[in-house]
Amino acid sequence: MHKILETLRDAQKALEVLLWPHPIQAEEIIADSSEATMVDLVVSGYEWLCLNCHEENSEIKATENVTCRKCGKGFETYLPQYTYE
Numbered sequence: 157m158h159k160i161l162e163t164l165r166d167a168q169k170a171l172e173v174l175l176w177p178h179p180i181q182a183e184e185i186i187a188d189s190s191e192a193t194m195v196d197l198v199v200s201g202y203e204w205l206c207l208n209c210h211e212e213n214s215e216i217k218a219t220e221n222v223t224c225r226k227c228g229k230g231f232e233t234y235l236p237q238y239t240y241e
């Protein structure tokens with residue numbers, strides 16, 4: 157009798173996910189000086205989809221490694237991507 161070997165479902169799945177910045181939450185800022193010409197671009201967080209359970213996760217910072225809040229599986233990340241590019 158041959159033993160039946162269980163295959164690991166996730167063994168061949170990619171271990172990297174993409175980080176997507178949230179849309180910028182623009183706050184109305186009244187400049188102290190009418191001569192000011194520069195503003196801050198603020199990113200409020202990054203979203204990524206778990207390759208294991210498809211949970212949509214979010215991170216405050218862009219990091220090289222993330223862990224799914226639902227299933228606990230960890231992934232490496234690509235550089236952040238922008239939704240509207």
Ligand SMILES: [Zn+2]
Nearest residue numbers: 206209224227
């Ligand atoms: Zn997951």
